[in-house]
Amino acid sequence: MKSYQQYCAVAKALDVVGDRWALLIVRELLAFGPSRYIDLERGLPGIASNLLVARLKSMEADGLIERRLAAPPIGAKVYELTPRGRALDSVLRALAGWGVPAMSEGPAEADAVQPQWSAVFAGLTLTPAPREDRPVVIGLETGNTSVRAVLHGDGSFHVARGLEGDVDVSMSGSALLIGGVLSGQLSPTEATRLGLVVTGRAELLEQLTAAASTRTEVAS
Amino acid sequence: MKSYQQYCAVAKALDVVGDRWALLIVRELLAFGPSRYIDLERGLPGIASNLLVARLKSMEADGLIERRLAAPPIGAKVYELTPRGRALDSVLRALAGWGVPAMSEGPAEADAVQPQWSAVFAGLTLTPAPREDRPVVIGLETGNTSVRAVLHGDGSFHVARGLEGDVDVSMSGSALLIGGVLSGQLSPTEATRLGLVVTGRAELLEQLTAAASTRTEVAS
DNA sequence: CCGCATCCGGGGCGATACTG
DNA sequence: CAGTATCGCCCCGGATGCGG
Numbered sequence: 485m486k487s488y489q490q491y492c493a494v495a496k497a498l499d500v501v502g503d504r505w506a507l508l509i510v511r512e513l514l515a516f517g518p519s520r521y522i523d524l525e526r527g528l529p530g531i532a533s534n535l536l537v538a539r540l541k542s543m544e545a546d547g548l549i550e551r552r553l554a555a556p557p558i559g560a561k562v563y564e565l566t567p568r569g570r571a572l573d574s575v576l577r578a579l580a581g582w583g584v585p586a587m588s589e590g591p592a593e594a595d596a597v598q599p600q601w602s603a604v605f606a607g608l609t610l611t612p613a614p615r616e617d618r619p620v621v622i623g624l625e626t627g628n629t630s631v632r633a634v635l636h637g638d639g640s641f642h643v644a645r646g647l648e649g650d651v652d653v654s655m656s657g658s659a660l661l662i663g664g665v666l667s668g669q670l671s672p673t674e675a676t677r678l679g680l681v682v683t684g685r686a687e688l689l690e691q692l693t694a695a696a697s698t699r700t701e702v703a704s
Numbered sequence: 705m706k707s708y709q710q711y712c713a714v715a716k717a718l719d720v721v722g723d724r725w726a727l728l729i730v731r732e733l734l735a736f737g738p739s740r741y742i743d744l745e746r747g748l749p750g751i752a753s754n755l756l757v758a759r760l761k762s763m764e765a766d767g768l769i770e771r772r773l774a775a776p777p778i779g780a781k782v783y784e785l786t787p788r789g790r791a792l793d794s795v796l797r798a799l800a801g802w803g804v805p806a807m808s809e810g811p812a813e814a815d816a817v818q819p820q821w822s823a824v825f826a827g828l829t830l831t832p833a834p835r836e837d838r839p840v841v842i843g844l845e846t847g848n849t850s851v852r853a854v855l856h857g858d859g860s861f862h863v864a865r866g867l868e869g870d871v872d873v874s875m876s877g878s879a880l881l882i883g884g885v886l887s888g889q890l891s892p893t894e895a896t897r898l899g900l901v902v903t904g905r906a907e908l909l910e911q912l913t914a915a916a917s918t919r920t921e922v923a924s
Numbered sequence: 925c926c927g928c929a930t931c932c933g934g935g936g937c938g939a940t941a942c943t944g
Numbered sequence: 945c946a947g948t949a950t951c952g953c954c955c956c957g958g959a960t961g962c963g964g
Binding site for chain 2: 488489490491492493494495496497498499500502504507508511529530568571572574575576577578579580581582583584585586587590591592594595596597598601602604605659663667
Binding site: 486520521522525533534536537560561 | 945946947948950956957
């Protein structure tokens with residue numbers, strides 16, 4: 485991206501991450517952690533392959549990401565955020581918070597829907613996790629794909645593909661309902677009445693989102 | 705901007721403010737409040753006039769800004785943020801915070817420098833203002849332009865052009881030094897030793913930035 | 925001077941095809 | 945799977961023009 489050539493913190497930030505797709509690549513890496521090329525491509529429907537490569541190269545040159553080989557026996561090339569790249573989570577949180585009102589009417593006809601995009605709210609509004617001695621795992625299913633969002637006690641979180649392993653509670657249904665619950669705008673009971681299917685420790689979900697809605701009120 | 709067509713809060717936000725120059729226009733309007741076309745143009749060196757007009761139109765269509773006629777006897781057309789547009793301040797704060805490290809080496813040869821860009825730190829790190837019954841006014845001078853940053857007790861702030869009226873304390877010198885002090889990375893005394901000229905109630909500046917540096921430590 | 929509108933060259937972007 | 949190559953197109957940048 486051409487520099488704005490302004491000695492301003494906002495302009496300098498946009499010089500680096502103002503390019504199209506750049507912040508969405510960071511979104512994927514923040515959610516899933518180290519990712520292979522194909523996984524990034526799948527998480528960014530609509531991106532052209534040359535653009536994805538170009539962004540990854542410039543982001544590496546800017547010190548936001550690193551290419552690494554995953555530990556054996558995987559051995560695949562993976563892209564990973566540096567601490568500097570991970571520091572963009574505050575920017576993504578702010579953008580996500582601001583973008584929520586634009587989602588109130590549900591996905592448009594042509595919109596792609598992937599559950600990890602709703603999972604970012606888990607780190608946005610649900611943290612910190614309640615007093616549990618192990619991380620809370622929330623399963624998310626929309627359409628044919630499913631992920632699990634893992635909330636740690638310190639407020640951090642990450643997302644993993646599939647539903648293998650222990651899942652404390654899981655939600656299945658439209659992205660609008662799941663996103664509504666995770667963003668604290670819709671109570672789990674209300675969402676259930678509207679068609680959301682909750683399995684597992686439903687009371688855990690109530691606790692997490694109860695804290696979330698008070699938070700949102702305070703913030704606004 | 706072409707929509708990402710992803711049902712994701714971040715993508716929806718970028719659909720609206722992901723265009724080049726868009727967030728920098730918001731920066732100017734957040735700093736100065738309602739502004740005329742020519743003032744926006746001056747605060748955005750490098751922007752082409754057709755682009756500025758195009759952005760203003762699409763931002764108006766998206767409900768971020770409104771065109772109004774300033775109160776008589778001025779009567780000039782001004783652009784003003786709506787509440788929805790003002791809500792982008794959290795995004796700009798996050799971007800500014802992330803962009804600070806990119807400014808540590810001072811402005812590049814070709815970089816434009818305008819004091820209001822350093823003033824955004826006043827709202828970023830200096831709030832809330834200390835116990836004063838009236839707003840604190842800080843004068844800022846870099847090169848040939850000067851502004852005053854007005855900090856209100858509730859944490860809000862705005863910037864006005866010129867140095868007319870009462871100024872509690874003012875700083876004059878390089879943008880690197882002024883920005884360093886306002887962002888809490890440099891103490892006023894240290895900056896003075898490096899060439900910053902402080903006039904007026906210097907002790908007020910000490911108080912404000914002392915609070916700022918503890919804040920930054922907490923945040924990081 | 926202010927507030928745009930119009931034109932035109934260059935590059936970023938999007939889609940597809942292709943390859944080790 | 946992980947990219948590279950190519951080719952329109954449209955956005956962007958810079959300039960000029962023009963009514964109020």
